[in-house]
Amino acid sequence: MPLSLIGIPATVVHIGLHFLVPAILVALLYRDNWKFSFLVLMATMLVDIDHLLAVPIYDPNRCSIGFHPLHQPWMILLYGALSFVPKTRLIGFGLLIHMALDGLDCLN
Numbered sequence: 001m002p003l004s005l006i007g008i009p010a011t012v013v014h015i016g017l018h019f020l021v022p023a024i025l026v027a028l029l030y031r032d033n034w035k036f037s038f039l040v041l042m043a044t045m046l047v048d049i050d051h052l053l054a055v056p057i058y059d060p061n062r063c064s065i066g067f068h069p070l071h072q073p074w075m076i077l078l079y080g081a082l083s084f085v086p087k088t089r090l091i092g093f094g095l096l097i098h099m100a101l102d103g104l105d106c107l108n
Contacts, residue, residue, distance in 0.1 A: 011060055017101050018045060022094065030090075037090055044094030047071075063106035071102060 022041035030037035050068040051057050064071045076099050083092030 014101065014105060017104075018098065021097055021101065025093065025097065040090045041094040041097070044091060044098055047095060047098055064102040065099065065106055071099065 019042075022038060026034045026038045026041065047070045048068075050070040051064075054062075054068060065076075066072060069075075076096070079092050079095035079099065081092070082088040083096060085092070
């Protein structure tokens with residue numbers, strides 16, 4: 001059952017997942033340095049700055065993947081590559097999580 005049918009707007013669920021999923025990742029994998037790790041993962045949400053180039057800026061029915069410049073498939077490959085480099089691993093993970101969650105909107 002879609003969450004919007006049980007009273008929770010899909011937009012609220014989407015935004016909530018952008019906070020909840022990184023928090024779970026940090027709790028499972030980065031307990032020793034959770035504050036820094038969570039802040040880095042939250043900072044990767046700045047990738048949505050490319051939404052400012054779109055008209056309208058936010059469209060709940062639009063699939064971000066492939067539409068916005070920083071949400072292009074080749075950029076997602078770059079984010080995947082970042083996750084293999086130790087110094088950029090958290091940034092890569094954060095960006096991949098963000099793209100995966102945005103990709104869920106494309107399933108509707």
